Amino acid sequence: MSGVTLFLPDEEATVAFGARLAEVTGGHGVIFLEGDLGAGKTTLSRGLIRGLGHTGPVKSPTFTVVEPYEIGDVRAFHFDLYRLVDPEELEYLGIRDYFEGDALCLFEWPDKGAGVLPKPDLTITISPQAGGRSLNLLPQGARGQAWCTALANKIQQ
Numbered sequence: 001m002s003g004v005t006l007f008l009p010d011e012e013a014t015v016a017f018g019a020r021l022a023e024v025t026g027g028h029g030v031i032f033l034e035g036d037l038g039a040g041k042t043t044l045s046r047g048l049i050r051g052l053g054h055t056g057p058v059k060s061p062t063f064t065v066v067e068p069y070e071i072g073d074v075r076a077f078h079f080d081l082y083r084l085v086d087p088e089e090l091e092y093l094g095i096r097d098y099f100e101g102d103a104l105c106l107f108e109w110p111d112k113g114a115g116v117l118p119k120p121d122l123t124i125t126i127s128p129q130a131g132g133r134s135l136n137l138l139p140q141g142a143r144g145q146a147w148c149t150a151l152a153n154k155i156q157q
Contacts, residue, residue, distance in 0.1 A: 018047020
């Protein structure tokens, strides 16, 4: 499986990339977002959720753990597992219910849910670089590979 690495110079480019990601996912699948505090995980999530058609605010679910979005026929769930002490806490949240019906599930800090979360379709690692962000997209299956191919084609246009 081959991934894609790209550079995003600013927040606006990160939000725009999130919108492109929304387009290729069609609002389905599991995406892990990795990176240090302040790397841009929530910014990318905001772009993706707005790219699906959500018009209201997109806030970080740091304290609520999950923010649900119902956008037409699309169900999207934005998780922030930063404050999770034990992955088993996800069982108390009814984590498995969120994966029914092929909803889109975005996970910030997915390592905190190790052993409970399903395998992602795509892992995106965000790192600061030259005043912007470097994104490494690593597909974890056929769906993620198809997304990376579609994104690479869009970037080259």
